[in-house]
Amino acid sequence: MLNKLKDLIKEAGEQLMYFYNYKYKNITIQYKNNGSPVTNIDSIVNKFIMQKLYDIKPNIPILSEECLPEISICKKWEQYWLIDPLDGTKEFLQGIPEFSINICLVKHANPVLGLIYIPFYKILYYSYLGISWKEVYENKKKIYINKSSSCKNTYTIAVSRYHNIIKKYQYMKNIKSYFTLKMGSSWKFGLIAEGKVSYYPRLGNTGIWDTAAGEVIIKSSGGKILDLFNKKLDYSLNNSFINNGFHAFI
CATH class of the missing domain: 3.30.540.10 (Fructose-1,6-Bisphosphatase, subunit A, domain 1)
Structure with missing residues (x-):
């Protein structure tokens, strides 16, 4: 299959x-x-x-x-x-x-x-x-691909090209030096899985179709993806097709 x-x-x-x-x-x-x-x-x-x-x-x-x-x-x-x-x-x-x-x-x-x-x-x-x-x-x-197989010297944060949210997210106040990568689509999940990107935050509500494939790929490579309350994203279809914001990281 x-x-x-x-x-x-x-x-x-x-x-x-x-x-x-x-x-x-x-x-x-x-x-x-x-x-x-x-x-x-x-x-x-x-x-x-x-x-x-x-x-x-x-x-x-x-x-x-x-x-x-x-x-x-x-x-x-x-x-x-x-x-x-x-x-x-x-x-x-x-x-x-x-x-x-x-x-x-x-x-x-x-x-x-x-x-x-x-x-x-x-x-x-x-x-x-x-x-x-x-x-x-x-x-x-x-x-x-496994996130531990990539050797990174720079902490890289991927964000949407159209939503500059880094300064709005509390987590970023703890990071003094980082490189920002602006790009679109779920490609960012693949880069997280490869270890080429360290962190991908998203504040806004997100459709489950935007994250599901990326979640499998990230988790299988040793990374994590959680909502902004550090809970699992919900794919149960009990109430909605939408999750709140998330962050993916290695």
């Missing part, structure tokens, strides 16, 4: 790159209640991923950012796919190649299998059975 998922996410990435390279001119943009953009590209790639997931495991329900069911329906799910077909829509629209695709399998409210793909760079992070890997399709390299 993992090999099929890797092929699926790579194919979905090829679709995104087709649109990203401006071969597709009729991009329509709408805005959600929180002001974030969503395009018809999100919907097109979402349909492709959902159909492929049904082909792989037809009995597992799918929860996607782009077509949310009623929360009352989801409460009975013991397992489900959780996907974000285009994470980093702002970057995508501005021609910044950091956007990603997230796919995760959640069982009994715990993310157990996660994939994050950055199509422009053909980089895939994935984790299953407690082991995380990074594959770079351009040079056909497959690397076992």
